[in-house]
Amino acid sequence: MYYLVWHNSSHIKQPLCEEVMNLTTLTHRDALCLNARFTSREEAIRTLAQRLTTLGKIADSDAFLEEVFTRENLGPTALGEGLAVPHGKTPAVKEAAFAVATLSQPLIWEGVDGPEPVELIFLLAIPQDEAGSTHMQLLTALTTRLAADEMRARVQAATTADELLSALDDEGDALTVTTPLTAPSIVCVTACPAGIAHTYMAAEYLEKAGRKLGVNVYVEKQGANGIEGRLTAEQLNAASACIFAAEVAIKERERFAGIPALIVPVAEPIRHAEQLIRQALALEPQSEKRAQQEDIQQPEGLKTELKQALLSGISFAVPLIVAGGTVLAVAVLLAQIFGLQHLFDQVNSWLWMYRKLGGGMLGILMVPVLAAYTAYSLADKPALAPGFAAGLAANMIGSGFLGAIAGGLIAGYLMRWVKNHLRLSRKFNGFLSFYLYPVIGTLGAGSLMLFVVGEPVAWINNSLTAWLNGLSGANALLLGAILGFMCSFDLGGPVNKAAYAFCLGAMANGVYGPYAIFASVKMVSAFTVTASTLISPRLFKEFEIETGKSTWLLGLAGITEGAIPMAIEDPLRVIGSFVLGSMATGAIVGAMNIGLSTPGAGIFSLFLLHDAGYGGLLAAAGWFGAALVGTAISTLVLLLWRRHAVKQGKYMTDGVTP
Template sequence: MELRKLTSPHLISTKIHLASKQEAIEYLVKQLDEEGKLHSKDEFLKAVQDREELSPTGFEGGLAIPHGKSTAVKEAAFAVATIAKPLTDWESIDPSNQVELIILLAIPDQEAGSTHLSLLSEFVTRLSDDAYKQGLLNASSSEELFERLDAAGEEAEESEESAGQSAESRLILAVTACPAGIAHTYMAAEALTKAGKEIGCRVLVEKQGANGIEDRHTKENLRKADAVIFANDVAVKDEERFAHLPKVKTSVAAPLRDARGILEKAEAKAAAHVKDEQVSEAAATDDSEEEQDGKGFKAEVKDSILTGISYIIPIIVAGGMTLAAAVLISQAFDLQTLYDTEGSWLWMLRQLGGGLLGQLMVPILAAYMAYSIADKPALGPGFAAGVAANLIGSGFLGGMLGGFLAGFFLKFLKNKIKPKGTFAGFISFWVYPVLGTLVVGSIMLFVIGEPLAWVNNGLINWLGSLSGANALILGAILGAMVSFDLGGPVNKAAYTFCIGAMASGNFIPYAAFASVKMVSAFAVTGATVLGKKYFSLQEQEIGKQTWLLGLAGITEGAIPFMINDPLRVIPSLVAGSAVTGAIVAYFDLGLNVPGAGIFSLALLQGQPILFAAGLWFGAALLGALISMVLLIATRKRKITKEAAAAA
């Protein structure tokens, strides 16, 4: 991509004095407007500011790339400014980033998925090269910086030509992939390519990012390659293409720290590997054994969890918002009868949202966790494990366990039963999925299912024995159970007890249950908004929506956080939820209508309606505040501990 076609010297400023992020953005927007790139300066400025609210546009090493997609933009363009005194108020992926190079992208709405991603990834890739970035920062005039914009592209073409002429150097393939699919995917690719030039080996990198698969490895490159590097935090797509090559597996951030060391390890494996000169097209897609000294067990488990989360987030958002709409409509317009009438439009809307959350989410989580560990052969057994988790009522925790079982069993199976010779197709398409499904499904249903049913019934009976106990204690226990596994067996035991108590004329437990269901969602939103520098961009995006799910009494929005860091998130949510449950039960608030949501406060019993409503909702907010503080504090401590370990 030729960057100079999208800007001009008039849109470039060097060594200017700006005092803040806001002043910098307003200055660059004004430059674009004066150059005739905008229909409306104010409208585009709002689009940029709205984007700034979503997540940080600062990166690391002094770089910030704000951007706006709007109908106010006439044609795609960008403006650049280098800052005399670095800005310290720009929110960045690296909290210590001090911005001295700003590139503002102006993208027409219709080019949001094409020019926007291409331009952003191009800048991130080029600016990974310190020499290129320093060249821009050191430019003394707008004309000089303008001329240097495409210097990296010209050097890359020359480098590719010289690399193509070197027949003696090894060919190392690489695949980079991160959850967001933008910054680190391209930065890792650039780091590996640069290190390859330094040590004299040819490196070709396939980026699996937000644009899909870019620079896909050709069959010829797969045939000629000596080794492959997987630098990924999510599952690599079509990994079976590389089955014939020795592998080095690492995280997507590792090449930014030690690309040379990773390449040297790949070269060492290539030297020890006997290359098959007869490797064919079919062999390049064979599922043969991987190198045993690849990613460690902990890294494999972490990548599996991240992959599962990345696939269930759209299901949670779509299903949660659909179910929330059905719940809120029924309660706002007194349509509870229609909501419960089978076949009605509101009932079907409820079933659609509930089906996505209750039937699809756990199987998808289990399947793609298994896929991350053992590739495509694990998808069938992974889905089966998730369906089994639903059948035994184990919730997302059972789904995670099933995903791990399916993934590691299929990995074991692939190592023991190789798809070779006449029966290769039979093994890959029958033995793996069928045997995997039977074994994993049976373990989930008959080994895990029975104890789980016993635990569930035991919890219900235990709660029944507490029904005459101090209301404060019972409310706290119910609150803790609701948020312990967010829809799992412990949560279901609490729900079953509350419904049973309601049928017996005791409405207090369900009032506590309904109030507590809002705590986890509100806490997650508060933590990601007020403590956003401690949470990933993906977590921040999820957090901004969970409060609305909480208003409808839907807890699933907090599940990705619990999956990713259960040892910190579960106690944090349980603590706040216990307080909420205790307060509601202590004041004898009752609710005799099943279904949880904000409009339940109009149906509360036991106290004057305004006092009851304020107390019930206030208890939820207090519990959420406690959980929010704990979420931020534990995440901050985790980050500090990891930083100290890395130092």
């Protein structure tokens, strides 16, 4: 065990890793090539592979070399600072081992940013059945150990096998370097596609350079296990600059708004960490106002956490639903307008392909995606694969939208429990993230959905479907009014999203009335803003009038958020009027029993309605007419309330009081 005091965030020593791997047990003096000289990367790899074959570590040298060169073609294995770690995982390896070559002359090797000189080569040979454990353990141990300049220098300077083995066996001394609280601070994020080697090496180098320069450097690693070492609000607020060393998108980047940022490839800190810190400190402050961050609080309770998880899942599923619905809508419209119904139904025709593409996004992908990202919101990246598995299981047993929610919650809470209780030393991070988490989660969540929870949820789902199909008369009218109220109550907020989720769930079960109600109601608030500002502009402020010029277009696209600026300005009267008109619209569409099975089509839904026996033209007129009736009611109520408020001096406009 060895320890490190991280800057001055606390004066308590914290473990860098739970157990230090003894590297010398995986190599041999005959696997070491000192002061070697190679003409090519291929020659170096073949020479080191031959050493391991002679030692009996590799059964089939040709098969091993084929695997190594295949891996070389997939991505760079030069990690910067003159270090390259080629590796192969194959049944041709009998026993895990590595060979080392120190070079008398640098050799050009492919790195993250292109060819780079290499002076130290470690060739890893891993049996296939140890691909997750020994491979990740060895790779992490090597990259962490060799991040120290002194360690690399000792290995490179070794003139005998004993000296090199001694350098590898050195676990390093305790390092207790502190940085004053008054020193400048920098926050950093490191992330690479695999989330292991470069992510942690870049972090090590940035922290080491910060200690050397007397700068507080705080690094958040967004790796295979999700976010590790999450930056606190205090660290973000105190930061003079930030460094993004990443090859993938930064998670939750809005936290860094207003902080001068330096963006570089993930390998850059390995080569020029001190230079990057100096460049970051020299950045000019941004003109953008910097918001003070607050630490993320734990959810107030289970209810809040469940709501957040569901809304998160829906937010990730919405683009899929909109895209799939639009593609399907286009296919249906083309078939109807141009008389291409025969192509629409003909297997493997181009129009049938589009129909299947859009339909597949809605009918096959929607449930697994919703489940996966509901789970993701609860337990981060380790819950993604189990969430997808739970959603797929929901599709298999016909539990639909409710099954997606249940499966996502099961996978999320299961993986949270696994993350909290299954603890291995840091060197097993790769094995834990890429093997144990997805396998345990998939088997656990999938089994619970298939054999325990799924069937009862499917029964509830089918019962709800039967109830919705049986609605008529006053019951259908009441359902429409309720959905209308929910849609316009918070204009895209949690209540609106709850109604949206209900309608999508019903649609997934073959009940299309609720979504037809929802789609018609979505136009009411936007149309009302435009109509009211056109009819009596003197009752509104200038920004409301400007807003009204474009919200009708948003309404045609089915977007309610365009009405939010006016609602924020005068919430009681504006939201109240929206809700009254929306309830009327919902009641009309509900009573007509019109259906809509294509989400996200906006005004083009006119051509996609299930007409309930009215005929396409009459159904379209009723559906759109209901939105206009609701708009008229909302506009009249809003104008009366606003006029009264202005006269009473309760609301001030930019114009002349009428």
